[in-house]
Amino acid sequence: MKWSQDADQAIKKVPFFVRKRVKKKVEAFAAQKGKTSVELSDVNELKKKFLSKGGMEKDIKGYEVSTCFGGAGCPNTANSGTQLAKEIEKIIEKENIRSFLKENVKGDLKFHHEFRVTLSDCPNACSRPQIVDIGIIGSVLPGVSDEPCTLCNACVDVCDENAITLDEENVKPVIGSHQCLMCAKCIKVCPTGTIGEKEKGFRVMLGGRLGRHPRLAMEVAGLHTHDQVLSIVQKALKFYKENSENGQRFSHILSSVEQILT
Ligand code: SF4
Ligand code: SF4
Ligand code: SF4
Missing domain, CATH: 3.30.413.10 (Sulfite Reductase Hemoprotein, domain 1)
Incomplete structure:
Protein backbone atom coordinates (compact mmCIF):
# COMPACT_ATOMS: atom_id res chain seq x y z
CA MET A 1 0.00 0.00 0.00
CA LYS A 2 1.25 3.52 -0.83
CA TRP A 3 2.05 5.98 1.94
CA SER A 4 1.87 9.76 1.64
CA GLN A 5 5.09 11.56 2.53
CA ASP A 6 3.78 13.02 5.81
CA ALA A 7 2.26 9.66 6.86
CA ASP A 8 5.61 8.04 6.15
CA GLN A 9 7.41 10.68 8.24
CA ALA A 10 4.94 10.13 11.10
CA ILE A 11 5.44 6.36 11.15
CA LYS A 12 9.22 6.83 11.36
CA LYS A 13 8.68 8.39 14.79
CA VAL A 14 7.22 5.14 16.12
CA PRO A 15 9.84 3.17 18.12
CA PHE A 16 11.60 0.78 15.72
CA PHE A 17 10.73 -2.36 17.71
CA VAL A 18 7.02 -1.93 17.07
CA ARG A 19 7.18 0.06 13.83
CA LYS A 20 6.59 -2.92 11.56
CA ARG A 21 3.53 -4.01 13.52
CA VAL A 22 2.11 -0.50 13.77
CA LYS A 23 2.63 -0.02 10.02
CA LYS A 24 0.67 -3.18 9.26
CA LYS A 25 -2.04 -2.04 11.65
CA VAL A 26 -2.34 1.36 9.94
CA GLU A 27 -2.52 -0.28 6.51
CA ALA A 28 -5.27 -2.66 7.69
CA PHE A 29 -7.10 0.32 9.26
CA ALA A 30 -6.91 2.29 5.99
CA ALA A 31 -7.96 -0.77 3.95
CA GLN A 32 -11.00 -1.26 6.21
CA LYS A 33 -12.08 2.22 5.17
CA GLY A 34 -11.76 1.17 1.52
CA LYS A 35 -8.57 3.18 0.94
CA THR A 36 -5.66 2.11 -1.22
CA SER A 37 -3.15 4.52 0.29
CA VAL A 38 -2.29 5.70 3.79
CA GLU A 39 -2.65 9.38 4.71
CA LEU A 40 -1.46 11.23 7.79
CA SER A 41 -5.07 11.34 9.04
CA ASP A 42 -5.12 7.49 9.16
CA VAL A 43 -1.95 7.44 11.27
CA ASN A 44 -3.33 10.10 13.64
CA GLU A 45 -6.73 8.44 13.94
CA LEU A 46 -5.20 5.12 14.88
CA LYS A 47 -2.75 6.81 17.25
CA LYS A 48 -5.67 8.41 19.09
CA LYS A 49 -7.38 5.02 19.35
CA PHE A 50 -4.18 3.44 20.66
CA LEU A 51 -3.59 6.10 23.28
CA SER A 52 -7.12 5.87 24.67
CA LYS A 53 -7.52 3.73 27.81
CA GLY A 54 -7.14 0.05 26.91
CA GLY A 55 -6.75 0.95 23.22
CA MET A 56 -3.34 -0.67 22.88
CA GLU A 57 -3.87 -3.66 25.12
CA LYS A 58 -5.75 -5.93 22.74
CA ASP A 59 -2.80 -5.73 20.32
CA ILE A 60 -0.29 -6.89 22.92
CA ASP A 146 45.32 -28.90 5.06
CA GLU A 147 44.45 -27.53 1.61
CA PRO A 148 47.46 -25.58 0.26
CA CYS A 149 47.25 -21.81 0.57
CA THR A 150 48.29 -19.67 -2.41
CA LEU A 151 48.90 -16.58 -0.25
CA CYS A 152 46.46 -14.71 -2.51
CA ASN A 153 45.54 -12.37 0.37
CA ALA A 154 41.77 -12.50 -0.34
CA CYS A 155 40.95 -13.57 3.23
CA VAL A 156 43.09 -10.80 4.73
CA ASP A 157 41.45 -8.20 2.49
CA VAL A 158 37.89 -9.26 3.29
CA CYS A 159 38.24 -9.47 7.07
CA ASP A 160 36.94 -6.26 8.64
CA GLU A 161 38.37 -7.25 12.01
CA ASN A 162 42.00 -7.63 10.85
CA ALA A 163 41.81 -11.09 12.36
CA ILE A 164 43.86 -12.85 9.68
CA THR A 165 47.59 -12.71 9.04
CA LEU A 166 49.49 -14.79 6.53
CA ASP A 167 52.36 -16.90 7.77
CA GLU A 168 54.49 -16.73 4.62
CA GLU A 169 57.14 -19.08 5.96
CA ASN A 170 54.67 -21.91 6.59
CA VAL A 171 52.39 -20.75 3.73
CA LYS A 172 49.16 -20.62 5.70
CA PRO A 173 46.73 -18.14 7.24
CA VAL A 174 46.62 -17.53 10.99
CA ILE A 175 43.24 -16.55 12.46
CA GLY A 176 43.17 -14.48 15.64
CA SER A 177 40.40 -15.95 17.77
CA HIS A 178 40.03 -12.81 19.89
CA GLN A 179 39.34 -10.56 16.92
CA CYS A 180 37.29 -13.00 14.84
CA LEU A 181 33.53 -12.31 14.91
CA MET A 182 32.64 -15.53 13.07
CA CYS A 183 31.10 -13.80 10.05
CA ALA A 184 32.28 -16.45 7.54
CA LYS A 185 33.41 -13.89 4.96
CA CYS A 186 36.93 -15.36 4.76
CA ILE A 187 35.46 -18.83 4.14
CA LYS A 188 33.35 -17.50 1.28
CA VAL A 189 36.29 -15.83 -0.50
CA CYS A 190 39.01 -18.45 -0.02
CA PRO A 191 39.45 -20.03 -3.48
CA THR A 192 41.32 -23.09 -2.26
CA GLY A 193 39.32 -24.15 0.77
CA THR A 194 42.32 -23.50 3.02
CA ILE A 195 39.98 -21.57 5.29
CA GLY A 196 36.84 -23.59 5.91
CA GLU A 197 34.00 -23.99 8.35
S1 SF4 B 1 35.08 -15.15 10.13
FE1 SF4 B 1 34.96 -12.96 9.63
S2 SF4 B 1 35.90 -11.95 11.39
FE2 SF4 B 1 36.51 -14.11 11.48
S3 SF4 B 1 38.45 -14.16 10.43
FE3 SF4 B 1 36.89 -14.63 8.91
S4 SF4 B 1 36.39 -12.68 7.96
FE4 SF4 B 1 37.51 -12.25 9.86
S1 SF4 C 1 22.49 -11.37 7.31
FE1 SF4 C 1 23.67 -9.83 8.44
S2 SF4 C 1 23.81 -8.04 7.08
FE2 SF4 C 1 22.19 -9.39 6.29
S3 SF4 C 1 20.31 -8.56 7.19
FE3 SF4 C 1 21.05 -10.20 8.56
S4 SF4 C 1 22.32 -9.17 10.09
FE4 SF4 C 1 22.03 -7.75 8.38
S1 SF4 D 1 43.75 -18.85 3.02
FE1 SF4 D 1 42.67 -18.83 1.06
S2 SF4 D 1 42.08 -16.70 0.75
FE2 SF4 D 1 43.63 -16.72 2.36
S3 SF4 D 1 45.54 -16.34 1.33
FE3 SF4 D 1 45.32 -18.57 1.46
S4 SF4 D 1 44.27 -19.16 -0.43
FE4 SF4 D 1 44.07 -16.96 -0.25
Missing part, protein backbone atom coordinates in the same frame (compact mmCIF):
# COMPACT_ATOMS: atom_id res chain seq x y z
CA LYS A 61 0.69 -10.47 22.17
CA GLY A 62 3.03 -10.65 25.16
CA TYR A 63 6.12 -11.43 23.12
CA GLU A 64 7.79 -10.79 19.80
CA VAL A 65 10.19 -12.97 17.82
CA SER A 66 11.81 -11.15 14.92
CA THR A 67 14.62 -11.77 12.46
CA CYS A 68 16.90 -9.71 10.25
CA PHE A 69 16.50 -9.76 6.46
CA GLY A 70 18.96 -12.63 6.07
CA GLY A 71 16.14 -14.97 5.12
CA ALA A 72 15.29 -12.71 2.17
CA GLY A 73 18.64 -13.56 0.60
CA CYS A 74 21.12 -11.20 2.24
CA PRO A 75 24.59 -12.16 0.93
CA ASN A 76 26.14 -11.58 4.36
CA THR A 77 24.26 -14.47 5.95
CA ALA A 78 26.64 -16.61 8.01
CA ASN A 79 24.15 -18.98 9.60
CA SER A 80 20.42 -18.70 9.04
CA GLY A 81 18.19 -18.46 12.11
CA THR A 82 14.90 -18.74 10.19
CA GLN A 83 14.04 -22.26 11.39
CA LEU A 84 15.33 -21.53 14.89
CA ALA A 85 13.07 -18.46 15.09
CA LYS A 86 10.02 -20.62 14.32
CA GLU A 87 10.93 -23.11 17.04
CA ILE A 88 11.60 -20.35 19.57
CA GLU A 89 8.21 -18.83 18.78
CA LYS A 90 6.52 -22.18 19.50
CA ILE A 91 8.29 -22.41 22.88
CA ILE A 92 7.28 -18.88 23.84
CA GLU A 93 3.70 -19.41 22.68
CA LYS A 94 3.39 -22.36 25.05
CA GLU A 95 4.54 -20.19 27.96
CA ASN A 96 1.53 -17.91 27.50
CA ILE A 97 3.46 -14.76 28.37
CA ARG A 98 0.41 -12.58 27.79
CA SER A 99 -1.52 -14.20 30.64
CA PHE A 100 1.59 -14.01 32.81
CA LEU A 101 1.87 -10.29 32.09
CA LYS A 102 -1.85 -9.72 32.67
CA GLU A 103 -1.52 -11.24 36.15
CA ASN A 104 1.61 -9.28 36.97
CA VAL A 105 1.30 -5.86 35.41
CA LYS A 106 -0.68 -3.20 37.18
CA GLY A 107 -2.81 -1.36 34.63
CA ASP A 108 -2.94 -1.82 30.87
CA LEU A 109 -0.37 -3.90 29.04
CA LYS A 110 1.91 -1.86 26.78
CA PHE A 111 4.29 -2.85 24.00
CA HIS A 112 7.30 -2.31 26.25
CA HIS A 113 6.11 -5.11 28.54
CA GLU A 114 6.52 -7.70 25.81
CA PHE A 115 9.29 -10.31 25.93
CA ARG A 116 11.46 -9.83 22.84
CA VAL A 117 13.70 -12.22 20.98
CA THR A 118 15.50 -11.32 17.80
CA LEU A 119 17.78 -13.26 15.48
CA SER A 120 20.41 -11.86 13.12
CA ASP A 121 22.04 -14.12 10.56
CA CYS A 122 25.49 -12.52 10.84
CA PRO A 123 27.44 -10.28 13.26
CA ASN A 124 26.26 -7.14 11.45
CA ALA A 125 23.33 -7.62 13.80
CA CYS A 126 20.76 -5.65 11.79
CA SER A 127 17.85 -6.75 14.00
CA ARG A 128 19.72 -5.34 17.06
CA PRO A 129 20.13 -8.44 19.25
CA GLN A 130 22.12 -6.44 21.81
CA ILE A 131 19.08 -4.50 23.07
CA VAL A 132 16.38 -7.14 23.47
CA ASP A 133 15.64 -9.82 26.08
CA ILE A 134 17.26 -12.59 24.04
CA GLY A 135 19.45 -11.79 21.05
CA ILE A 136 20.85 -14.46 18.75
CA ILE A 137 23.51 -14.14 16.08
CA GLY A 138 24.10 -16.77 13.39
CA SER A 139 27.84 -17.46 13.30
CA VAL A 140 30.50 -19.65 11.72
CA LEU A 141 33.87 -20.28 13.29
CA PRO A 142 36.52 -20.49 10.58
CA GLY A 143 39.35 -23.02 10.69
CA VAL A 144 42.48 -23.70 8.67
CA SER A 145 42.46 -26.97 6.71
CA LYS A 198 35.20 -25.35 11.68
CA GLU A 199 31.97 -24.97 13.61
CA LYS A 200 28.57 -23.49 12.83
CA GLY A 201 26.20 -22.20 15.47
CA PHE A 202 24.79 -19.18 17.22
CA ARG A 203 26.00 -16.57 19.67
CA VAL A 204 23.45 -15.80 22.36
CA MET A 205 23.03 -12.64 24.39
CA LEU A 206 20.66 -12.01 27.26
CA GLY A 207 19.04 -9.10 29.02
CA GLY A 208 19.49 -6.09 26.75
CA ARG A 209 17.11 -3.14 26.81
CA LEU A 210 16.59 0.45 25.68
CA GLY A 211 14.45 2.92 27.62
CA ARG A 212 15.42 5.19 30.50
CA HIS A 213 18.30 3.04 31.65
CA PRO A 214 19.56 1.22 28.57
CA ARG A 215 21.83 -1.80 28.86
CA LEU A 216 23.53 -3.97 26.28
CA ALA A 217 22.80 -7.67 26.56
CA MET A 218 25.34 -9.99 28.20
CA GLU A 219 26.80 -12.70 26.01
CA VAL A 220 26.60 -16.39 26.95
CA ALA A 221 30.20 -17.36 26.15
CA GLY A 222 30.80 -19.65 23.21
CA LEU A 223 29.15 -20.81 20.04
CA HIS A 224 25.90 -22.67 20.66
CA THR A 225 24.13 -25.33 18.63
CA HIS A 226 20.51 -25.04 17.54
CA ASP A 227 19.38 -27.29 20.43
CA GLN A 228 21.54 -25.48 22.97
CA VAL A 229 19.94 -22.18 21.96
CA LEU A 230 16.47 -23.66 22.48
CA SER A 231 17.54 -24.86 25.90
CA ILE A 232 18.89 -21.41 26.84
CA VAL A 233 15.61 -19.83 25.70
CA GLN A 234 13.63 -22.26 27.85
CA LYS A 235 15.80 -21.56 30.90
CA ALA A 236 15.59 -17.81 30.34
CA LEU A 237 11.79 -17.93 30.15
CA LYS A 238 11.58 -20.06 33.30
CA PHE A 239 13.83 -17.62 35.17
CA TYR A 240 11.81 -14.67 33.89
CA LYS A 241 8.46 -16.12 34.94
CA GLU A 242 9.76 -17.17 38.34
CA ASN A 243 11.36 -13.84 39.17
CA SER A 244 9.67 -11.01 37.31
CA GLU A 245 7.20 -9.00 39.39
CA ASN A 246 4.92 -6.15 38.36
CA GLY A 247 6.01 -6.35 34.73
CA GLN A 248 9.75 -6.13 35.43
CA ARG A 249 11.74 -6.67 32.27
CA PHE A 250 14.03 -9.68 31.98
CA SER A 251 17.00 -7.30 31.93
CA HIS A 252 15.98 -5.83 35.29
CA ILE A 253 16.06 -9.15 37.10
CA LEU A 254 19.07 -10.67 35.35
CA SER A 255 22.43 -9.60 36.71
CA SER A 256 24.59 -12.37 35.21
CA VAL A 257 24.09 -15.05 32.56
CA GLU A 258 25.11 -17.71 35.11
CA GLN A 259 21.83 -17.10 36.95
CA ILE A 260 19.87 -18.91 34.29
CA LEU A 261 22.45 -21.45 33.18
CA THR A 262 22.93 -23.29 36.46
Whole structure:
Protein backbone atom coordinates (compact mmCIF):
# COMPACT_ATOMS: atom_id res chain seq x y z
CA MET A 1 0.00 0.00 0.00
CA LYS A 2 1.25 3.52 -0.83
CA TRP A 3 2.05 5.98 1.94
CA SER A 4 1.87 9.76 1.64
CA GLN A 5 5.09 11.56 2.53
CA ASP A 6 3.78 13.02 5.81
CA ALA A 7 2.26 9.66 6.86
CA ASP A 8 5.61 8.04 6.15
CA GLN A 9 7.41 10.68 8.24
CA ALA A 10 4.94 10.13 11.10
CA ILE A 11 5.44 6.36 11.15
CA LYS A 12 9.22 6.83 11.36
CA LYS A 13 8.68 8.39 14.79
CA VAL A 14 7.22 5.14 16.12
CA PRO A 15 9.84 3.17 18.12
CA PHE A 16 11.60 0.78 15.72
CA PHE A 17 10.73 -2.36 17.71
CA VAL A 18 7.02 -1.93 17.07
CA ARG A 19 7.18 0.06 13.83
CA LYS A 20 6.59 -2.92 11.56
CA ARG A 21 3.53 -4.01 13.52
CA VAL A 22 2.11 -0.50 13.77
CA LYS A 23 2.63 -0.02 10.02
CA LYS A 24 0.67 -3.18 9.26
CA LYS A 25 -2.04 -2.04 11.65
CA VAL A 26 -2.34 1.36 9.94
CA GLU A 27 -2.52 -0.28 6.51
CA ALA A 28 -5.27 -2.66 7.69
CA PHE A 29 -7.10 0.32 9.26
CA ALA A 30 -6.91 2.29 5.99
CA ALA A 31 -7.96 -0.77 3.95
CA GLN A 32 -11.00 -1.26 6.21
CA LYS A 33 -12.08 2.22 5.17
CA GLY A 34 -11.76 1.17 1.52
CA LYS A 35 -8.57 3.18 0.94
CA THR A 36 -5.66 2.11 -1.22
CA SER A 37 -3.15 4.52 0.29
CA VAL A 38 -2.29 5.70 3.79
CA GLU A 39 -2.65 9.38 4.71
CA LEU A 40 -1.46 11.23 7.79
CA SER A 41 -5.07 11.34 9.04
CA ASP A 42 -5.12 7.49 9.16
CA VAL A 43 -1.95 7.44 11.27
CA ASN A 44 -3.33 10.10 13.64
CA GLU A 45 -6.73 8.44 13.94
CA LEU A 46 -5.20 5.12 14.88
CA LYS A 47 -2.75 6.81 17.25
CA LYS A 48 -5.67 8.41 19.09
CA LYS A 49 -7.38 5.02 19.35
CA PHE A 50 -4.18 3.44 20.66
CA LEU A 51 -3.59 6.10 23.28
CA SER A 52 -7.12 5.87 24.67
CA LYS A 53 -7.52 3.73 27.81
CA GLY A 54 -7.14 0.05 26.91
CA GLY A 55 -6.75 0.95 23.22
CA MET A 56 -3.34 -0.67 22.88
CA GLU A 57 -3.87 -3.66 25.12
CA LYS A 58 -5.75 -5.93 22.74
CA ASP A 59 -2.80 -5.73 20.32
CA ILE A 60 -0.29 -6.89 22.92
CA LYS A 61 0.69 -10.47 22.17
CA GLY A 62 3.03 -10.65 25.16
CA TYR A 63 6.12 -11.43 23.12
CA GLU A 64 7.79 -10.79 19.80
CA VAL A 65 10.19 -12.97 17.82
CA SER A 66 11.81 -11.15 14.92
CA THR A 67 14.62 -11.77 12.46
CA CYS A 68 16.90 -9.71 10.25
CA PHE A 69 16.50 -9.76 6.46
CA GLY A 70 18.96 -12.63 6.07
CA GLY A 71 16.14 -14.97 5.12
CA ALA A 72 15.29 -12.71 2.17
CA GLY A 73 18.64 -13.56 0.60
CA CYS A 74 21.12 -11.20 2.24
CA PRO A 75 24.59 -12.16 0.93
CA ASN A 76 26.14 -11.58 4.36
CA THR A 77 24.26 -14.47 5.95
CA ALA A 78 26.64 -16.61 8.01
CA ASN A 79 24.15 -18.98 9.60
CA SER A 80 20.42 -18.70 9.04
CA GLY A 81 18.19 -18.46 12.11
CA THR A 82 14.90 -18.74 10.19
CA GLN A 83 14.04 -22.26 11.39
CA LEU A 84 15.33 -21.53 14.89
CA ALA A 85 13.07 -18.46 15.09
CA LYS A 86 10.02 -20.62 14.32
CA GLU A 87 10.93 -23.11 17.04
CA ILE A 88 11.60 -20.35 19.57
CA GLU A 89 8.21 -18.83 18.78
CA LYS A 90 6.52 -22.18 19.50
CA ILE A 91 8.29 -22.41 22.88
CA ILE A 92 7.28 -18.88 23.84
CA GLU A 93 3.70 -19.41 22.68
CA LYS A 94 3.39 -22.36 25.05
CA GLU A 95 4.54 -20.19 27.96
CA ASN A 96 1.53 -17.91 27.50
CA ILE A 97 3.46 -14.76 28.37
CA ARG A 98 0.41 -12.58 27.79
CA SER A 99 -1.52 -14.20 30.64
CA PHE A 100 1.59 -14.01 32.81
CA LEU A 101 1.87 -10.29 32.09
CA LYS A 102 -1.85 -9.72 32.67
CA GLU A 103 -1.52 -11.24 36.15
CA ASN A 104 1.61 -9.28 36.97
CA VAL A 105 1.30 -5.86 35.41
CA LYS A 106 -0.68 -3.20 37.18
CA GLY A 107 -2.81 -1.36 34.63
CA ASP A 108 -2.94 -1.82 30.87
CA LEU A 109 -0.37 -3.90 29.04
CA LYS A 110 1.91 -1.86 26.78
CA PHE A 111 4.29 -2.85 24.00
CA HIS A 112 7.30 -2.31 26.25
CA HIS A 113 6.11 -5.11 28.54
CA GLU A 114 6.52 -7.70 25.81
CA PHE A 115 9.29 -10.31 25.93
CA ARG A 116 11.46 -9.83 22.84
CA VAL A 117 13.70 -12.22 20.98
CA THR A 118 15.50 -11.32 17.80
CA LEU A 119 17.78 -13.26 15.48
CA SER A 120 20.41 -11.86 13.12
CA ASP A 121 22.04 -14.12 10.56
CA CYS A 122 25.49 -12.52 10.84
CA PRO A 123 27.44 -10.28 13.26
CA ASN A 124 26.26 -7.14 11.45
CA ALA A 125 23.33 -7.62 13.80
CA CYS A 126 20.76 -5.65 11.79
CA SER A 127 17.85 -6.75 14.00
CA ARG A 128 19.72 -5.34 17.06
CA PRO A 129 20.13 -8.44 19.25
CA GLN A 130 22.12 -6.44 21.81
CA ILE A 131 19.08 -4.50 23.07
CA VAL A 132 16.38 -7.14 23.47
CA ASP A 133 15.64 -9.82 26.08
CA ILE A 134 17.26 -12.59 24.04
CA GLY A 135 19.45 -11.79 21.05
CA ILE A 136 20.85 -14.46 18.75
CA ILE A 137 23.51 -14.14 16.08
CA GLY A 138 24.10 -16.77 13.39
CA SER A 139 27.84 -17.46 13.30
CA VAL A 140 30.50 -19.65 11.72
CA LEU A 141 33.87 -20.28 13.29
CA PRO A 142 36.52 -20.49 10.58
CA GLY A 143 39.35 -23.02 10.69
CA VAL A 144 42.48 -23.70 8.67
CA SER A 145 42.46 -26.97 6.71
CA ASP A 146 45.32 -28.90 5.06
CA GLU A 147 44.45 -27.53 1.61
CA PRO A 148 47.46 -25.58 0.26
CA CYS A 149 47.25 -21.81 0.57
CA THR A 150 48.29 -19.67 -2.41
CA LEU A 151 48.90 -16.58 -0.25
CA CYS A 152 46.46 -14.71 -2.51
CA ASN A 153 45.54 -12.37 0.37
CA ALA A 154 41.77 -12.50 -0.34
CA CYS A 155 40.95 -13.57 3.23
CA VAL A 156 43.09 -10.80 4.73
CA ASP A 157 41.45 -8.20 2.49
CA VAL A 158 37.89 -9.26 3.29
CA CYS A 159 38.24 -9.47 7.07
CA ASP A 160 36.94 -6.26 8.64
CA GLU A 161 38.37 -7.25 12.01
CA ASN A 162 42.00 -7.63 10.85
CA ALA A 163 41.81 -11.09 12.36
CA ILE A 164 43.86 -12.85 9.68
CA THR A 165 47.59 -12.71 9.04
CA LEU A 166 49.49 -14.79 6.53
CA ASP A 167 52.36 -16.90 7.77
CA GLU A 168 54.49 -16.73 4.62
CA GLU A 169 57.14 -19.08 5.96
CA ASN A 170 54.67 -21.91 6.59
CA VAL A 171 52.39 -20.75 3.73
CA LYS A 172 49.16 -20.62 5.70
CA PRO A 173 46.73 -18.14 7.24
CA VAL A 174 46.62 -17.53 10.99
CA ILE A 175 43.24 -16.55 12.46
CA GLY A 176 43.17 -14.48 15.64
CA SER A 177 40.40 -15.95 17.77
CA HIS A 178 40.03 -12.81 19.89
CA GLN A 179 39.34 -10.56 16.92
CA CYS A 180 37.29 -13.00 14.84
CA LEU A 181 33.53 -12.31 14.91
CA MET A 182 32.64 -15.53 13.07
CA CYS A 183 31.10 -13.80 10.05
CA ALA A 184 32.28 -16.45 7.54
CA LYS A 185 33.41 -13.89 4.96
CA CYS A 186 36.93 -15.36 4.76
CA ILE A 187 35.46 -18.83 4.14
CA LYS A 188 33.35 -17.50 1.28
CA VAL A 189 36.29 -15.83 -0.50
CA CYS A 190 39.01 -18.45 -0.02
CA PRO A 191 39.45 -20.03 -3.48
CA THR A 192 41.32 -23.09 -2.26
CA GLY A 193 39.32 -24.15 0.77
CA THR A 194 42.32 -23.50 3.02
CA ILE A 195 39.98 -21.57 5.29
CA GLY A 196 36.84 -23.59 5.91
CA GLU A 197 34.00 -23.99 8.35
CA LYS A 198 35.20 -25.35 11.68
CA GLU A 199 31.97 -24.97 13.61
CA LYS A 200 28.57 -23.49 12.83
CA GLY A 201 26.20 -22.20 15.47
CA PHE A 202 24.79 -19.18 17.22
CA ARG A 203 26.00 -16.57 19.67
CA VAL A 204 23.45 -15.80 22.36
CA MET A 205 23.03 -12.64 24.39
CA LEU A 206 20.66 -12.01 27.26
CA GLY A 207 19.04 -9.10 29.02
CA GLY A 208 19.49 -6.09 26.75
CA ARG A 209 17.11 -3.14 26.81
CA LEU A 210 16.59 0.45 25.68
CA GLY A 211 14.45 2.92 27.62
CA ARG A 212 15.42 5.19 30.50
CA HIS A 213 18.30 3.04 31.65
CA PRO A 214 19.56 1.22 28.57
CA ARG A 215 21.83 -1.80 28.86
CA LEU A 216 23.53 -3.97 26.28
CA ALA A 217 22.80 -7.67 26.56
CA MET A 218 25.34 -9.99 28.20
CA GLU A 219 26.80 -12.70 26.01
CA VAL A 220 26.60 -16.39 26.95
CA ALA A 221 30.20 -17.36 26.15
CA GLY A 222 30.80 -19.65 23.21
CA LEU A 223 29.15 -20.81 20.04
CA HIS A 224 25.90 -22.67 20.66
CA THR A 225 24.13 -25.33 18.63
CA HIS A 226 20.51 -25.04 17.54
CA ASP A 227 19.38 -27.29 20.43
CA GLN A 228 21.54 -25.48 22.97
CA VAL A 229 19.94 -22.18 21.96
CA LEU A 230 16.47 -23.66 22.48
CA SER A 231 17.54 -24.86 25.90
CA ILE A 232 18.89 -21.41 26.84
CA VAL A 233 15.61 -19.83 25.70
CA GLN A 234 13.63 -22.26 27.85
CA LYS A 235 15.80 -21.56 30.90
CA ALA A 236 15.59 -17.81 30.34
CA LEU A 237 11.79 -17.93 30.15
CA LYS A 238 11.58 -20.06 33.30
CA PHE A 239 13.83 -17.62 35.17
CA TYR A 240 11.81 -14.67 33.89
CA LYS A 241 8.46 -16.12 34.94
CA GLU A 242 9.76 -17.17 38.34
CA ASN A 243 11.36 -13.84 39.17
CA SER A 244 9.67 -11.01 37.31
CA GLU A 245 7.20 -9.00 39.39
CA ASN A 246 4.92 -6.15 38.36
CA GLY A 247 6.01 -6.35 34.73
CA GLN A 248 9.75 -6.13 35.43
CA ARG A 249 11.74 -6.67 32.27
CA PHE A 250 14.03 -9.68 31.98
CA SER A 251 17.00 -7.30 31.93
CA HIS A 252 15.98 -5.83 35.29
CA ILE A 253 16.06 -9.15 37.10
CA LEU A 254 19.07 -10.67 35.35
CA SER A 255 22.43 -9.60 36.71
CA SER A 256 24.59 -12.37 35.21
CA VAL A 257 24.09 -15.05 32.56
CA GLU A 258 25.11 -17.71 35.11
CA GLN A 259 21.83 -17.10 36.95
CA ILE A 260 19.87 -18.91 34.29
CA LEU A 261 22.45 -21.45 33.18
CA THR A 262 22.93 -23.29 36.46
S1 SF4 B 1 22.32 -9.17 10.09
FE1 SF4 B 1 23.67 -9.83 8.44
S2 SF4 B 1 22.49 -11.37 7.31
FE2 SF4 B 1 21.05 -10.20 8.56
S3 SF4 B 1 20.31 -8.56 7.19
FE3 SF4 B 1 22.03 -7.75 8.38
S4 SF4 B 1 23.81 -8.04 7.08
FE4 SF4 B 1 22.19 -9.39 6.29
S1 SF4 C 1 35.08 -15.15 10.13
FE1 SF4 C 1 34.96 -12.96 9.63
S2 SF4 C 1 35.90 -11.95 11.39
FE2 SF4 C 1 36.51 -14.11 11.48
S3 SF4 C 1 38.45 -14.16 10.43
FE3 SF4 C 1 36.89 -14.63 8.91
S4 SF4 C 1 36.39 -12.68 7.96
FE4 SF4 C 1 37.51 -12.25 9.86
S1 SF4 D 1 43.75 -18.85 3.02
FE1 SF4 D 1 42.67 -18.83 1.06
S2 SF4 D 1 42.08 -16.70 0.75
FE2 SF4 D 1 43.63 -16.72 2.36
S3 SF4 D 1 45.54 -16.34 1.33
FE3 SF4 D 1 45.32 -18.57 1.46
S4 SF4 D 1 44.27 -19.16 -0.43
FE4 SF4 D 1 44.07 -16.96 -0.25
